[in-house]
Amino acid sequence: MRSIVLSLLLVLASTIGVATGQTGEEIDARVDALSRSLSCPGCDGTPLAKHEFPLATDLKTMIKDLVEEGRSDLEIRKYLFDRYGDAMALSEIEPVSDLSAEEIKTRTETVSKTLRCVVCQNQSIYDSNAPLAEDMRRLVQKRIEAGDSDEEAREYLRNLYGDYVLMSPPLQMNTILLWLGPALLVLLGGVWFLSRLHAAPTASEAALTEEQRARVAEALAERDRSA
Amino acid sequence: MSLSRILPVGVFLILVVFMAIGLTRDPSVIPTEMIDREMPKFELPELYDPDIAVRTEDLIGETTLVNVFGSWCVACLQEHPTLMQLSRDRTVRIVGVNWRDKRQDALTWLERHGDPYASIIFDAESDLVIEMGVTGAPETFVVDPRGRIRYKQIGPITPDVWDDTIRPVIDAIVAETEAAS
Numbered sequence: 001m002r003s004i005v006l007s008l009l010l011v012l013a014s015t016i017g018v019a020t021g022q023t024g025e026e027i028d029a030r031v032d033a034l035s036r037s038l039s040c041p042g043c044d045g046t047p048l049a050k051h052e053f054p055l056a057t058d059l060k061t062m063i064k065d066l067v068e069e070g071r072s073d074l075e076i077r078k079y080l081f082d083r084y085g086d087a088m089a090l091s092e093i094e095p096v097s098d099l100s101a102e103e104i105k106t107r108t109e110t111v112s113k114t115l116r117c118v119v120c121q122n123q124s125i126y127d128s129n130a131p132l133a134e135d136m137r138r139l140v141q142k143r144i145e146a147g148d149s150d151e152e153a154r155e156y157l158r159n160l161y162g163d164y165v166l167m168s169p170p171l172q173m174n175t176i177l178l179w180l181g182p183a184l185l186v187l188l189g190g191v192w193f194l195s196r197l198h199a200a201p202t203a204s205e206a207a208l209t210e211e212q213r214a215r216v217a218e219a220l221a222e223r224d225r226s227a
Numbered sequence: 228m229s230l231s232r233i234l235p236v237g238v239f240l241i242l243v244v245f246m247a248i249g250l251t252r253d254p255s256v257i258p259t260e261m262i263d264r265e266m267p268k269f270e271l272p273e274l275y276d277p278d279i280a281v282r283t284e285d286l287i288g289e290t291t292l293v294n295v296f297g298s299w300c301v302a303c304l305q306e307h308p309t310l311m312q313l314s315r316d317r318t319v320r321i322v323g324v325n326w327r328d329k330r331q332d333a334l335t336w337l338e339r340h341g342d343p344y345a346s347i348i349f350d351a352e353s354d355l356v357i358e359m360g361v362t363g364a365p366e367t368f369v370v371d372p373r374g375r376i377r378y379k380q381i382g383p384i385t386p387d388v389w390d391d392t393i394r395p396v397i398d399a400i401v402a403e404t405e406a407a408s
Contacts, residue, residue, distance in 0.1 A: 138352070
């Protein structure tokens with residue numbers, strides 16, 4: 001008897017999963033994310049995820065049910081805020097990773113300085129006051145908080161906006177002239193200069209022809225006579 | 228003529244060619260990376276009713292123009308009559324992304340100029356806009372029924388832009404869908 005009930009429950013559970021197209025892992029991940037971004041009555045503004053007292057576990061179960069029903073995160077948040085009001089709000093945003101606030105700030109700054117503002121293109125998103133730059137800075141910060149390395153956060157934006165968003169162009173096929181051009185020019189200049197240097201003596205030897213010399217001598221003699 | 232005479236002229240000509248190519252390019256237009264990519268995942272409130280969430284899945288199933296606009300955007304007014312006409316003719320579904328706007332300002336703007344949108348996503352903090360690689364308004368994406376971005380128009384959709392570039396893209400998607408079914 002018990003095994004029949006259990007297997008019925010299992011079938012039911014799996015059909016719910018199929019109905020909303022979510023795997024068990026996806027559901028758990030969403031419940032986890034939601035309970036980190038919400039507080040609860042009696043949690044004093046700290047994340048619901050940290051608590052295990054009866055109401056807290058009930059709320060987590062409720063969130064899980066709503067997720068399984070196929071409600072969106074926004075709907076679930078609204079559902080809970082409608083019932084418990086501001087008690088559901090976190091007193092401060094809990095960073096997902098264990099980075100310190102200071103670390104996140106400096107790393108966001110470092111990455112922001114290497115990304116171009118797509119509105120005013122001669123500024124980095126760190127320097128720019130454009131609203132879009134501000135939103136891009138916040139996105140960089142979110143990526144870092146989510147555990148991205150500096151390089152991964154940069155790649156994330158490069159994936160959206162292309163090479164243009166990088167302040168210093170990467171060395172690749174279409175930028176090879178840009179990177180090697182100056183060195184090439186110096187090299188060519190050097191070769192040209194050296195070849196001129198070798199050619200120079202022969203040119204000066206031929207500066208005056210015999211005839212010109214004779215005319216100079218004559219002119220000098222003329223001046224001596226008239227003096 | 229000796230080599231030393233030809234060389235500077237040659238270098239000059241090469242420079243001229245490079246600079247001429249450079250002049251034909253508009254540096255303010257950033258080539259899009261998004262063509263043939265999936266619409267990014269998003270979940271944002273609707274403009275008229277913040278309690279309703281609009282999601283990526285809502286765009287799937289029908290060819291859609293996703294149009295980024297704002298009440299602060301002057302060039303958006305230029306394309307607005309074209310969008311209104313498309314909406315009256317029921318040519319294609321248009322979904323708006325109201326970008327970095329105040330809700331009330333957007334509502335007043337729509338009341339004054341008309342609302343061609345089937346649904347409007349309220350994106351006050353560029354969440355979706357950045358994921359779509361948008362650099363300014365207006366920008367318009369053609370999204371096919373599978374939810375794939377097929378074209379991006381930077382700047383206003385004038386009747387000419389519609390006839391010459393966007394309509395052909397939509398026709399191609401329609402032909403493709405018919406061939407597949």
